[in-house]
Amino acid sequence: MGKLREEYDSLIEQRRKIIEQLTMLEESETVQQYIELKKQNEELYNQQLSLYRDVKMEEYASCSHILVCSKLVYDRYEGRTCEWCGCIKCGLDTSVLDSDYPLGLQKIMYDYLKKSHLHSLNIQEIKTDVICDMDLAQVIYAKIKSVYPNIDDETARKYFEIALDNIRNIKVSDERKENRAKRLSLDSKFKKWDISYLLYS
Ligand SMILES: [Zn+2]
Known part of the structure; x- marks a missing residue:
């Protein structure tokens, strides 16, 4: 002691x-x-x-959205597939409403959608038939916008669909996929190129 x-x-x-x-x-x-x-x-x-929160809220409110399906969830109880959608321009994604504890940017989207009573984005929208991961959709749109800064939404939608089709239809090696991910500023281990990722999510 x-x-x-x-x-x-x-x-x-x-x-x-x-x-x-x-x-x-x-x-x-x-x-x-x-x-x-x-x-x-x-x-x-x-x-x-x-202020970041206000900036994002304003961005969501003023965007004329171009929508893709961002998430498909099969509801076993209701016996139907629930389709969430997101905007390739501003990134607003209704699938955050499916989250119990949204954080950071997701929380801002969640609050915006709740505040505006929006479950789907029906205003000023162009809806595509595309199902696509939101990160991928946004980087493709950003790339198109950087090459054609004054592009109109309808043309941007067409270019987006063509670019995504090319990515999905042209088979490339894993190594080239990694390089493509880096070129698009995605994580080099990015795997959600086609919709098969939905089967595992
Ligand atoms: Zn938008």
Whole structure:
């Protein structure tokens, strides 16, 4: 017991010295400036998060959506397939309504859809017959938009469908798929090129 007590007392002493040094440092101008800047940074970060939410909400509200089916879920109780859709332009995806605990960007979409009482996106939309992973759909659209910045929605839809058909119909090796994913700024291990991924999700 004596040895443990010694160890304990020694720790108290070490901490006392450190606390003394910390107190001295806190009084220095540089450290005070550091603390103040850290506080300001945190406040700005919170404002940034809140503004990001507003920016996304406005983006969703003002977008004339081009929709793909983003998720198919078979409802065993109702005996029907539920179809969620998402926009290849702004990324708004109704499948977030199927999530119990949406987080981050998903939470913003969730709140937007709930607030606007939207279960499907019926306004100003172009609906495709395409079933496609949302990440893939959005990077293809972004690529089209970067080559043709002034493209109209109807033409963009056609180009999107052609690009996706090419990706799906031309068989390539896994290595080339990886390179294609990198080119499109997707994860190199991206697997959701065709709709077979829905069978495993
Ligand atoms: Zn949209």
